[in-house]
Amino acid sequence: MKVSRQGRVWKSALILAFILPSIAVRGLVTRDVVIVVLSQGDPYHASLAQNLRSSIQQQAHEANQVVPIVHLTHEDFPHPGVWTVVPLLSQLYTIHGSNSSWLIFCEGHTTIDLFQMLELLNKYSPTEELFIGHALRDREATIIHHFAFSNDPLQFRYPHFASGFAMSQALLKKIAYRLDCGDHPDMDFSIDPSHELALYIWENGKGPELTHASQLCLRNHPQCASYPLEFHACGNPVAKESMYFAVKTCSKYHKDRIPVVKHTWAKYVLHIGFYSESKDASIPTIDLGVPNTEHGHCGKTMAMLKHIAMIAPSLQDVRWVVIADDDTILSVARLRQLLSCFQPSKPFAIGERYGYNVQRSPQGYNYITGGGGMVFSMATVRQITGSTYCKCPSDSTPDDMFLGICLARLGITITHSPLFHQARPLDYAPEYLNPQLPVSFHKHWMVDPLRVYEKWFSKVDQQMEADYLAQKHVEL
Numbered sequence: 001m002k003v004s005r006q007g008r009v010w011k012s013a014l015i016l017a018f019i020l021p022s023i024a025v026r027g028l029v030t031r032d033v034v035i036v037v038l039s040q041g042d043p044y045h046a047s048l049a050q051n052l053r054s055s056i057q058q059q060a061h062e063a064n065q066v067v068p069i070v071h072l073t074h075e076d077f078p079h080p081g082v083w084t085v086v087p088l089l090s091q092l093y094t095i096h097g098s099n100s101s102w103l104i105f106c107e108g109h110t111t112i113d114l115f116q117m118l119e120l121l122n123k124y125s126p127t128e129e130l131f132i133g134h135a136l137r138d139r140e141a142t143i144i145h146h147f148a149f150s151n152d153p154l155q156f157r158y159p160h161f162a163s164g165f166a167m168s169q170a171l172l173k174k175i176a177y178r179l180d181c182g183d184h185p186d187m188d189f190s191i192d193p194s195h196e197l198a199l200y201i202w203e204n205g206k207g208p209e210l211t212h213a214s215q216l217c218l219r220n221h222p223q224c225a226s227y228p229l230e231f232h233a234c235g236n237p238v239a240k241e242s243m244y245f246a247v248k249t250c251s252k253y254h255k256d257r258i259p260v261v262k263h264t265w266a267k268y269v270l271h272i273g274f275y276s277e278s279k280d281a282s283i284p285t286i287d288l289g290v291p292n293t294e295h296g297h298c299g300k301t302m303a304m305l306k307h308i309a310m311i312a313p314s315l316q317d318v319r320w321v322v323i324a325d326d327d328t329i330l331s332v333a334r335l336r337q338l339l340s341c342f343q344p345s346k347p348f349a350i351g352e353r354y355g356y357n358v359q360r361s362p363q364g365y366n367y368i369t370g371g372g373g374m375v376f377s378m379a380t381v382r383q384i385t386g387s388t389y390c391k392c393p394s395d396s397t398p399d400d401m402f403l404g405i406c407l408a409r410l411g412i413t414i415t416h417s418p419l420f421h422q423a424r425p426l427d428y429a430p431e432y433l434n435p436q437l438p439v440s441f442h443k444h445w446m447v448d449p450l451r452v453y454e455k456w457f458s459k460v461d462q463q464m465e466a467d468y469l470a471q472k473h474v475e476l
Helices: 005-026 043-062 086-096 114-121 169-180 193-205 257-263 298-314 332-339 378-385 399-410 449-456 458-475
Strands: 033-038 069-072 102-107 110-112 131-133 165-168 226-228 243-248 271-276 285-287 320-325 328-330 349-351 353-356 365-368 374-377 414-416 440-442
Touching: 033 043, 033 086, 033 114, 043 069, 043 110, 043 114, 086 169, 102 110, 102 114, 102 169, 165 169, 169 193, 243 298, 243 332, 257 449, 271 298, 298 320, 298 378, 298 399, 320 328, 320 378, 328 332, 328 449, 332 458, 349 365, 353 399, 365 399, 365 414, 374 378, 378 399, 449 458
Parallel strands: 033 069, 033 102, 243 271, 243 320, 271 285, 349 414
Antiparallel strands: 102 165, 110 226, 131 165, 320 374, 328 440, 349 374, 353 365
8 A cells, every 4th residue: 555755754753753762761771870879887877778779779670671880888988088979989980980971979868760860861971071960059158168159159059969969971080080180179177078079070160060950859759860868767756864965065155045055955855964164053054174165175075975974873764965065956856756766775976977188088087066966875975985095185176076086096987967957057058958857056146046946946846745745644
């Protein structure tokens, strides 16, 4: 039967309609990508990362595709600065520079749709220097980003790590070359690795800016190639009786900061001590006999920990010790939920992780920045106070940094949680905070701490306290 020219055109169009999408999807296959999970080694976080790896492997198996290589950094790359990404890149290029098109980075609590990710990356060329992620922008210059771009913070984009981000093979090659030539990030302190990595890649305008991809999502929706899981408690919140809160203060702040603590989160704790350099019966404070210093506070913090270890026999139910500043704003309920995922019987320390010299050297170290709160198992407090490795060089030595050195010497790895915050809410991109259930913020400077507490923490603390009192009533 003779087919008209018009019929042949329609037939060709139909064939192309079926073929072209499959060609586009097949342009990039699972073996072309390597996935790097910025994982942690404690049982809870390791389990999240292992579940992510299993999910990726299962997706590939179900599609009869080659399983992509998935690295868990706590298993494959033992380096104190692995969480900042830069120390990984030369090694990743050596291993994968010639056998992959894209490196995909994410965190342990990221979810990845493998084939949505391939479809996204297939829109770009791996031979171009490309850095792709969900773009965050600061609304004002902030201390956590070293006040970069103070004239116009909105101009600079950096990726939301937990949403996942990708580097092309060409960009990885360039960065590996820079690092091999000794061109390392010019900073001693690592605070926010996403901003610092974007700055290093941008190279003062000589390198690529971040390409925003909305499919790397902040929350789950049907078009997402990846998104972060919201935190969920691992069981019942830890008992109020199991927590001791130690508030570090000084006479200068007894009258303005301590009332804020007492009118907000301290209402929901059973065991709390206010540690100062002087007695104040109106609070009351515990006089440590250590003079106050303008900076550092190592002597005071170590004296606090020794006092807690000393009174521990009278606090037999206490398993967790929380060290907070007098201008730390936190949620007791959220902290109780978070700690349900960890075991206090073993040495353990959690908070917001910073690093010193970790991008340039394996001899660098991590530490918990103190303002957002430091949480130790009682087993850790006993180890710190009983060790000859943990004696302060001076009273004014930075306490959080020295505790990082101390924990490293004791072989206790710091666990990072992004739910602790060293700065104020306005110091973070709203898109970064909004998907979170924060545990803490820090500082009263140019904010009303009562309003901060009311907005972020009051409701959840009140609800958990009501549940606690109802349970106590049932028990009676």
